[in-house]
Amino acid sequence: MMLSVSTTVSAEEPTQRVYAELLGTGTNFLNLNKNVKVSVxxxxxxxxxxxxxxxxxxxxxxxxxxMVAAMNYMGERGWKFIQAYVVTVSNQNVLHWLLYKDITDPTQIKEGLNVKNMD
Incomplete structure (x- = not known):
């Protein structure tokens, strides 16, 4: 009985884990506001x-x-949730959601995102 074994070596590109933070304002305790201002x-x-x-x-x-809608948006672009916390500044809650994704090239950080610098 003969057994033939074939092996293939795949050159996997090294990955780098990158992080992002979603910042949400305009919410209140009962989340009665219809819109959350989100930046990344x-x-x-x-x-x-x-x-x-x-x-x-x-x-x-x-x-x-x-913020869940914003996370769903980011999740569709490969970002994964890590942790969330709230900081209150001048009686305003600022929601912070930490995310990560693994990339093989630094240009992939913004992949799927259309962004502009905040003024």
């Missing part, structure tokens, strides 16, 4: 402005109904 910090800025505004395909700011 991809950790790429050297200046004081460190977050992006998310834009739709027409270049308009995306208005999310909740």
């Amino acid at each position: 910090d991809l950790g790429q800025f050297q200046s004081a402005t460190k977050a992006y505004t998310l834009l739709d395909e027409n270049g308009k700011d995306i208005k999310f109904n909740s």
Whole structure:
């Protein structure tokens, strides 16, 4: 009996884990507001402005109904949830959701995202 074994070596590209933070404002305790202002910090800025505004395909700011809607949006683009916390600044809750994704090239950080620098 003869047994033939074939092996293939695949060159996998090394992956790098990158992190992002969704920042949400405009919510209240009962979540009665219909829109949450969401920005995303991809950790790429050297200046004081460190977050992006998310834009739709027409270049308009995306208005999310909740942070979960924003997370679903990011999840569709490969981001995974890690942790959430709230910081209150001047009686305003700022929601922070930490995310990650594994990439093989730094240009993949913004893949699937249409963003502009926050003013």
